[in-house]
Amino acid sequence: MHRLNSTESPLEAAAGAAGPRATEAFSVLGNETRLAILLALWEAYEPFEAENTVAFAELRKRVGMRDGSQFNYHLTQLVGHFVRHTDDGYELRRAGHKLVQSVIAGAGLDNPELDPTEVDRACPVCGAPTVVTYHDEWLFHVCTECEGRFGNRDQFPEGTLAGVNLNPAVVTDRKPEELLNAAFVRGTWNLQSAVEGVCAECSGPMEGWLHVCDDHGAEGVCPNCDRRYEVMARFRCPVCKASGEYVPSCSWLVMHHPAVIAFYADHGVPLQYDDDSGSFQPRYRDVDPKEDIDFELITTDPPRVRVTFQHEGAELELTLDENVNVIDVSERGRPGVNRLGT
Template sequence: MTDNRDGSPESTFGALGSELRLDILQILESAARETASRLTFSDLYERLDIESTSQLSYHLGRLDGVFVQKFGDKYGLTQAGERVVRAVYAGTYTEHPSFDPTPIDGTCPHCEHTALRAAFEEPFLSVTCRECGETVAKYDLPPSQAVGRTPEEILQSCDRRVYHELGMALDGTCPTCGGIVDASSRQRTSPRTEEYVVTATCRRCFNQVYAPVELCVFYHPALVAAYWSDERDATNVRPWNVYSYTAEWVVTTVSDNPFEAHVETDVIDERFVVTIVDGAVTIDIE
């Protein structure tokens, strides 16, 4: 169930087009974080550089119900208001990430050379092969993720985020908005056109997460446990290095619609069956 508030997106986002209103949101967030309290109208008026109480009433009216909510005689942030403040603090809309081009360990899945390089090519952090020129991986890089970390630590952080986002998407939940995700399949583009990719698309915000069939299976608990018993942590394997682990795997596509693929690994004896029925991904072991 959702509370479909009145008002167009233009009106809602237009309410944020004021420095004073953003100040109100940040003051309310600060009070909640530092003292676990909400603020009265008088509290807000005292903390703002504002000309009159009527001006404050006007600006609160623009925020009320969407970004700010009244609890008795006090004001606090809604979930949407808190997310706006978090985005301001994170520099999501005002800053650009920085990343020094860095040679990295790993093997190119396209040409098998070890000449990989990571560099920020707006809007993505891209891992490319200097030998064949192919792109090996792309990451979204929020400004805050690039602060206080070395290039290697940034890449590790991106890996962890991708790992968890893929897990959520395959489980049917959008990692961006929490909406319902539907899965589908498609053949990969050149040069690996004989292989299939699982694509998960959010019904609400249309965010997409996609991964080769092998990557979906690679993080299955049975495989993770098998690697762990061999003193290897599968969850720390770079996405582009999965192919060096799965080179001996046999993936057989049984059906396109509904999608069904059988994956035989060199790690454990069982065969993994990946299916997509009614938009839901299931991975079973035979």
């Protein structure tokens, strides 16, 4: 445990792996005038405008500060971290945009809640009706009858099929079905970015690995790991600590692999979003993801998972290693094709 000594500030003591530059950046935010400057620059910003800089005098007027020297001092502290100074004036750097956007999308809005509301989406585990609910910045897709995919985690409702941590802005002008679709799109985007090794939050490197329960229950949700599945694909960013956990049979984990795209294209199944149904599920056409996409844990040391796609008598198998990389691809059931290289 890190212990504070007489020469450290609380901010320095808490920084840990964040590093000195992060500590310095946080320290400059501890002033109302500086926060007002960031908000004023964000208010002045308009996407697609050719010019978004704000002159010193105009920025001071927007903040409402009479003392020019004091204002200049606080503005100077922000430059380099959150604000960019050009010959034409001042504008937010990307870090400044992200900071204000996070506040606006999260704490800057009322904290909305959505009571469990039924949606037109059957449970993929048991086929029962499902509901969507939003509480404390978490959106949950929940089965009304079975125990879902996860157990009694602290914040997870009973029967949870999926949970996504989303800013309150996600509920703006959306009906429950649209809310679930938005969560699906956001989750898919995060997952695909993670698979490609890029953090969707900070653009840092994303680490992936297969996590296996040491003592998994045979049926239902395991009391040891609170998951229905023995193995999960996990991703974590070492820079900002963004993370995600996914079922290996989740088709989107490997859906953009060239072999998968070619497999479905050969069977006339375009991997597109189905706008006709109002659902952002992939258009499989005569393919039931529950029945035709499966996975198997084939080794545990190191972990290896085989994901199998089936369609019209043909099978495509992809093997994932412990770092969630595709290391082998094979196809059976199509004339002239027995095996593909990765």
